[in-house]
Amino acid sequence: MSTHKLFFAGSGGQGILLMGQMITYAAMLEDKSATFLPSYGPEMRGGTANCTVVVSDKPVSCPLIYEADAVVAMNLPSLLKFESRVKPGDAMLLNTSILDQRPTRTDINVCEVAVNEIAMELGNIRTANMVMLGAVVRTTGVVSQESIEKVMHKIFTGKKAELIGLNTKAFEYWKK
Amino acid sequence: MSEKVLMKGNEAFAEAAIRGGCRFYFGYPITPQSEIPEYMSRELPKRGGTFLQAESELGAINAAYGAGAAGGNVFISSSSPGIALMQEGVSFLCSAEVPVVMLNVSRGGPGIGGIQPGQADYYQVTRGGGNGDYRVPVFAPSSIQEGVDLIYEAPVLADEWRNPIMLLADGMLGQMMEPVVLPEQRPFAESADIRAKKPWALKGYGDSDKNKAVVKSLRMQPDDLEAHVEKLFAKYREAEKALVRWESEGLEDADVVFVAFGTVARLTKEAIEILASQGVKAGLIRPISLWPFPYQAFDEISPKTKVVISTELSMGQMIEDVKVGVNGRYPVELIHRTGGIVPTSLEVAEKAREILAKI
Amino acid sequence: MKPVFEYTKGMCRVDTNYCPGCTHGIALRLIMEVLDEMGRLGDTIAVAPIGCAVLAHQFMNVDGCEAAHGRAPAVASGIRRVHPDKTVLTYQGDGDLASIGMCEIMHAAARGEKFSTFFINNGIYGMTGGQMAPTTLIGQRSTTSQDGRTREQAGMPLKMCEILSGLDGTVYAERVALNSPAHVRAAKKAVRRAFELQDQRIGFTFVEFLSTCPTNWGLTPADAMKWVDEKVIPYYPLGVYKQPEEAK
Numbered sequence: 001m002s003t004h005k006l007f008f009a010g011s012g013g014q015g016i017l018l019m020g021q022m023i024t025y026a027a028m029l030e031d032k033s034a035t036f037l038p039s040y041g042p043e044m045r046g047g048t049a050n051c052t053v054v055v056s057d058k059p060v061s062c063p064l065i066y067e068a069d070a071v072v073a074m075n076l077p078s079l080l081k082f083e084s085r086v087k088p089g090d091a092m093l094l095n096t097s098i099l100d101q102r103p104t105r106t107d108i109n110v111c112e113v114a115v116n117e118i119a120m121e122l123g124n125i126r127t128a129n130m131v132m133l134g135a136v137v138r139t140t141g142v143v144s145q146e147s148i149e150k151v152m153h154k155i156f157t158g159k160k161a162e163l164i165g166l167n168t169k170a171f172e173y174w175k176k
Numbered sequence: 177m178s179e180k181v182l183m184k185g186n187e188a189f190a191e192a193a194i195r196g197g198c199r200f201y202f203g204y205p206i207t208p209q210s211e212i213p214e215y216m217s218r219e220l221p222k223r224g225g226t227f228l229q230a231e232s233e234l235g236a237i238n239a240a241y242g243a244g245a246a247g248g249n250v251f252i253s254s255s256s257p258g259i260a261l262m263q264e265g266v267s268f269l270c271s272a273e274v275p276v277v278m279l280n281v282s283r284g285g286p287g288i289g290g291i292q293p294g295q296a297d298y299y300q301v302t303r304g305g306g307n308g309d310y311r312v313p314v315f316a317p318s319s320i321q322e323g324v325d326l327i328y329e330a331p332v333l334a335d336e337w338r339n340p341i342m343l344l345a346d347g348m349l350g351q352m353m354e355p356v357v358l359p360e361q362r363p364f365a366e367s368a369d370i371r372a373k374k375p376w377a378l379k380g381y382g383d384s385d386k387n388k389a390v391v392k393s394l395r396m397q398p399d400d401l402e403a404h405v406e407k408l409f410a411k412y413r414e415a416e417k418a419l420v421r422w423e424s425e426g427l428e429d430a431d432v433v434f435v436a437f438g439t440v441a442r443l444t445k446e447a448i449e450i451l452a453s454q455g456v457k458a459g460l461i462r463p464i465s466l467w468p469f470p471y472q473a474f475d476e477i478s479p480k481t482k483v484v485i486s487t488e489l490s491m492g493q494m495i496e497d498v499k500v501g502v503n504g505r506y507p508v509e510l511i512h513r514t515g516g517i518v519p520t521s522l523e524v525a526e527k528a529r530e531i532l533a534k535i
Numbered sequence: 536m537k538p539v540f541e542y543t544k545g546m547c548r549v550d551t552n553y554c555p556g557c558t559h560g561i562a563l564r565l566i567m568e569v570l571d572e573m574g575r576l577g578d579t580i581a582v583a584p585i586g587c588a589v590l591a592h593q594f595m596n597v598d599g600c601e602a603a604h605g606r607a608p609a610v611a612s613g614i615r616r617v618h619p620d621k622t623v624l625t626y627q628g629d630g631d632l633a634s635i636g637m638c639e640i641m642h643a644a645a646r647g648e649k650f651s652t653f654f655i656n657n658g659i660y661g662m663t664g665g666q667m668a669p670t671t672l673i674g675q676r677s678t679t680s681q682d683g684r685t686r687e688q689a690g691m692p693l694k695m696c697e698i699l700s701g702l703d704g705t706v707y708a709e710r711v712a713l714n715s716p717a718h719v720r721a722a723k724k725a726v727r728r729a730f731e732l733q734d735q736r737i738g739f740t741f742v743e744f745l746s747t748c749p750t751n752w753g754l755t756p757a758d759a760m761k762w763v764d765e766k767v768i769p770y771y772p773l774g775v776y777k778q779p780e781e782a783k
Contacts, residue, residue: 021353025182028355036182036353040208041291061445063352066520200616226616230609231642238606238639242613245600246580250613268603367618378598378614380578380621390592391600394585 002057004142005065009050009082010074010095015129019072020051022133025154026147027055035063048077055142070140072132074115076101083108091139093132111139118173127170134171145172180355185320185345186211188356189253189279190219192324196331197362198251198277199225200243202236204258207291208347209281212253224364233258237265244274245391247370247377249331253279255347256297257288260305266340267306270408271393273376275334277327279343281350284489284516292516293346295438298493301344302467309405311412313419314342314466316437320354322464328359335374337415344466346489348439348518415468422470423462427477430459432528433506435498436487437463439518444487446521451528458528461501466494474501482535485528487511489518507535545571547596556749556756558713559587559655563626565723566653567595569730570622579622580614582607584636586628587661595626605636608643611650622733623650630660633669633693640699647704647738651729654695657746658767665751669693672770677751692770696743700777706738708776712745712768714760721773728778737779745771 006023010016020036027034037052052068054060067087073079074095086092088107097116113135115128122131137148149168156163183191190212193201201220203213213229220227230236233254240250254262259280269276280301284294301314313333317323323345330341370377381387395401426448427433436444441462448458459481461473477484484506486495492510499508511527513519519527542548545567553559570579576597583591584602592599602610607625615623632640632654640652659677660666667677667684670692674683684692700708707729711722722744729740745767749759 021182024353024355028180028182034355037348038351038353040347040351060354061449062443062521063348063354063439064443064518064520066522200613202613228612228616231638234606235609235612235639235642238603238609239613239616241602241606242582242600242610242615243617244613245610246614246617248613248617264603265606272600367620370617378580378600379618380580380598382577388596389598392592394589394601 004055004140005068006053006055006070006072006136006140006142007050007065007068007082007085008053008072008074009048009078010072012047012049014049014074016049016074017051019129019133019136020053022148022151022155023053023055023136023143025151026143029147029150030143032057033060035060037063050078050082070136072136073099074132075099079103093135093139095132097128111135119170122166122169122173124166127167130167130170131173134174138174178357178360180357182353183320183356184211184351184353185323186281186350187215188320188324188358189327189343189345189350190215191358192327193251193277194219194223194225195359195361196277196328197364198249198331199364200240200248200250201225202228202230202239202243202250202252204230204233204236204254206255206258208283208350209253209255209279211350212279212281233261234265237262240276241265241269241272241274244269244276245272245378247365247374247379249275249335249365251277251279251331253281255280256282256285256294256300259297259300263300263305265306266304266312267308267310268393269340270306270310270312271308271404272391273338273408274340274391275331275338276340277330277334277343278340279327279345282344282346284514290516291347293348293439293518294489294514294516295346295440296490296493296514297344298466298488298490301342302469310408311415311467312340312342313337313415313468314344315421315464316344316466317349317464318438318441318462320349320352321356323349324356324358333419337411339411339415344438346438419465420468420470420472421464422473423464424460424473424476426457426459427461429457429478430481431457432532433459433461433477433481433484434487434528435461435463435484435494437466437494440487440489443519443521444524447524447528450521450525454525454529456529456532463494469497469501471497471501474503474505477506481506483507483509483531485509485511485531487524490514543568543571545576545596547594549593551594552590553587554748554750556747556759557587558657558744558746561713561719562653562655562722562744562746563591563594565719565726566624566626569723569726570597573727573730575622575730578620579624580618582611582614582623582625584625584627584631585662586631588626588628588631588655589662591626605631605634606639607631608636608639608648608652612643612646612648615648615650622730625650625652627652627654628661629654629656629658629668629670633695641702644699644702644739644741645704647706649733649736649738651733651740651742653726654741654743655746656695656743656771657748658692659748659751661748661751672766676753694771696741696776699739699741704739705741705777707732707740707778708743709741710743710745710771710773710776712763712773714745714747714763732779745773
């Protein structure tokens with residue numbers, strides 16, 4: 001029996017909530033119990049965004065967490081504010097494309113991901129969050145890569161279907 | 177059984193209301209429930225229902241009163257200050273015995289307060305802010321699935337009891353997403369159904385002039401009003417027996433028993449696991465109906481229990497009902513946060529140990 | 536033998552509770568006569584809110600409900616959604632419609648709600664005992680304007696026909712009086728016109744009745760009728776304020 005607690009933070013427009021939703025969706029496809037809890041506030045473009053995802057083999061009792069197996073920080077305020085939330089020995093994933101600072105803690109694993117550079121190398125900077133999503137899935141094993149790919153086919157439908165190839169490529173960057 | 181879908185609480189609640197047969201929705205935007213009027217405006221018209229964005233919460237509750245009095249199955253939603261504005265209408269609905277399903281996705285108060293989750297509407301929904309003697313059955317789901325199931329059932333209960341039924345969620349439940357199984361669509365009532373099943377409803381009496389329907393709450397003669405209120409309370413006494421619902425666990429040998437509803441019950445369950453890992457036995461009473469309150473659940477608490485703790489997102493409102501349920505048998509304490517802050521399970525477990533240490 | 540007059544089936548056979556000389560009874564009677572003549576009694580739903588209007592359901596022989604103070608237009612909007620095929624009306628006083636219920640009436644009219652509102656403007660709060668209404672005339676005494684209403688203290692009286700006819704959702708607005716046989720006959724025509732236009736489902740229809748309240752005006756019934764001619768009609772001119780283009 002295992003429970004994964006993940007926390008994603010960044011600014012609005014970085015695809016923070018989408019990352020969390022896709023993992024929650026993938027967990028559902030794997031018949032796991034899952035909750036997705038977004039921060040919410042007055043509607044403001046460019047404001048901060050964060051979300052909490054809990055995935056478990058048993059029913060998730062609490063959607064709110066006090067420590068996470070993995071914290072994703074997509075910008076500096078997120079690093080400063082949420083470094084303390086990583087469970088000792090667990091991971092913090094950093095968007096090093098815009099982050100120069102590093103965590104001060106020494107009891108956590110730091111995973112540096114230059115999401116913008118990788119996304120550009122793959123052809124579109126807008127897939128940066130998929131690059132990070134791939135890193136999260138690979139680091140934590142919260143859901144399988146196949147499930148995420150299934151989710152892409154479910155959520156990118158109609159006109160958005162053309163995004164599947166691009167996003168899958170970004171997500172699968174880590175298979176190499 | 178239908179397939180699981182991943183939905184945001186507010187949207188799942190709106191969908192459950194439609195599937196439960198609520199054909200009419202009247203609403204006004206307010207955070208954190210605005211996804212509900214948005215969803216209704218998109219979905220109801222294409223499924224044969226009606227959405228109306230009212231001029232205010234007053235407009236919404238009164239349009240609901242009109243549509244309910246006319247025999248329609250009505251769903252309305254708002255959040256704490258909006259529900260406060262609707263209280264006049266709730267009093268009218270109860271007196272005139274008009275069924276309406278209401279959802280309060282509550283936030284912090286008083287005043288405008290904030291938009292983060294709160295449970296400080298406990299008094300408002302269980303005691304009522306409207307005038308006069310009346311009661312409203314209130315159900316507080318702790319998961320999106322439970323909310324969906326309760327909202328789906330609510331129009332049936334509202335019609336059966338001819339009374340508004342209130343659902344109390346909070347901003348967290350409204351905004352979060354969970355996999356959920358949606359029930360089958362219950363058919364919308366057509367005019368013929370209203371005529372057949374709701375003789376009291378406003379619908380025009382047609383060719384017979386024997387059955388003029390009147391929906392009213394004014395009773396100028398004191399004995400007439402007293403008889404009416406006594407009749408309502410005879411109904412409420414039946415509802416107290418029929419509608420009381422709760423869930424409990426670990427009461428037989430608990431050192432500490434928590435009482436918590438809604439999302440707080442979920443984090444309290446995790447606090448109970450933390451306490452168990454530290455050798456403290458804790459149990460939980462989770463009221464699902466807030467009125468009628470499950471006082472009888474407290475009779476199952478073990479004599480060796482040291483303390484009963486009401487855990488709330490308020491300065492302590494439910495605790496008054498907890499004290500009635502405990503009836504002097506155990507000390508009663510409060511663990512709370514307010515203002516929109518939700519404590520973590522760890523915080524609740526630590527505070528519970530502090531309380532235990534003092535006893 | 537052929538009857539030359541019959542009591543309308545539209546009114547229930549009960550005594551009204553209106554004061555002597557009050558024209559509520561005439562207004563109600565006109566509305567119900569028209570509904571009876573149109574064969575609509577069994578297909579009409581009426582809403583009457585707090586005020587002297589609130590007991591209307593006891594007198595009108597149609598399905599009806601009470602509404603909270605000012606909220607009748609919202610209630611009728613809800614009823615209309617459930618029963619698109621019925622005739623729906625609200626019957627409201629001036630404190631109710633023009634003060635506490637201003638928001639509801641404005642938005643119902645703006646939405647072009649397909650029901651008819653009958654507005655009793657007697658310039659006073661009757662049921663609560665003669666307080667100043669939003670329609671009380673300048674200089675008119677009431678229990679809350681004991682030396683007469685002043686513009687400085689209470690602003691000017693509201694002209695609802697003029698206000699509502701400025702909204703695109705209103706298709707018909709007419710002001711009538713009830714203080715003479717000729718005015719009563721004209722009022723009945725306005726009521727019929729409102730229902731005929733409601734039948735077309737093209738928008739909101741509104742009839743304002745300049746009414747009397749001898750008890751709270753402190754006048755005899757006969758003087759109250761004269762006062763309508765001398766004081767009320769000059770400030771609230773009678774006439775059609777809005778009607779569909781083809782009718783002009």
